[in-house]
Amino acid sequence: MSQKPTQSPTELAGIDFGQKMARRLFESRTKPGRATQAELHLNQEDLANMLTVAFEAGVDFADPVMKSFSCRAECQVDIQRLHAALKAQNISYEIRSSAYLQEGLPDVGVDLRAATTLEALRAAVATVDDGHVMVETLREVPLARNSLQRQPVAAESAPPRRRSTP
Structure with missing residues (x-):
């Protein structure tokens, strides 16, 4: 009599996906060459913990180089300027959503993914008028985890506070 699997096909597919991602992560952090199966073995609890941490950190498994960022813009025009600034700096990015934060107010929450560091992104955003x-x-x-409260930054990365007049 054969035993039935204790996990559904969906769970098994998820575990397989997680193991493939663990393999990619391991290989990216070790010397060149193929890793042995023993080195790649993860128990389900370790795998679940790894995936939970990655998802909470906003890791995009389709493109692990992209990181999640968010901010508040004063209006939609600022988002258009943000697009221009990121393109000018040759930063690979994707704005996933932008939505008004409160009805009747122009402030917009911006959820974006970018292949850069926080410091480099902040420097690019600092060029926005x-x-x-x-x-x-x-x-x-x-965006869901960002308080959107303002925190002063160092003077060298802070943009001018007023729009320039032509």
């Missing part, structure tokens, strides 16, 4: 709110609320977390 009147982008001080985005700079002061930019964090390396998804």
Whole structure:
């Protein structure tokens, strides 16, 4: 009499996916060459913990180089300027969502993914005319986990607070 699997096909597929991701992660952090099966073995609890931490950190398994960032913009025009600034700096990015934070107010929450560091992204955002709110609320977390409270930044990365007049 054969035993039935204790896990559903969906669970097994998820475990397989997780093991493949663990393999990619392991190989990316070790010397060149193929890892042995023993080195790649993970028990289900370790795998679940690894995936939980990765998802909470906003890791995109399709493209692990991309990181989650979020900030608050004063208006939609600031988001258009943000697009231009990121393109000018040749930063690979994707704005996943932007939504008004409160009805009747122009402030917009921005959820984006970018292949860069927080410091490099902050420097690019600092070039946005009147982008001080985005700079002061930019964090390396998804929008849902960002308080969007302003925090002053160092003077060298802070943008001018006023729009220039032509």
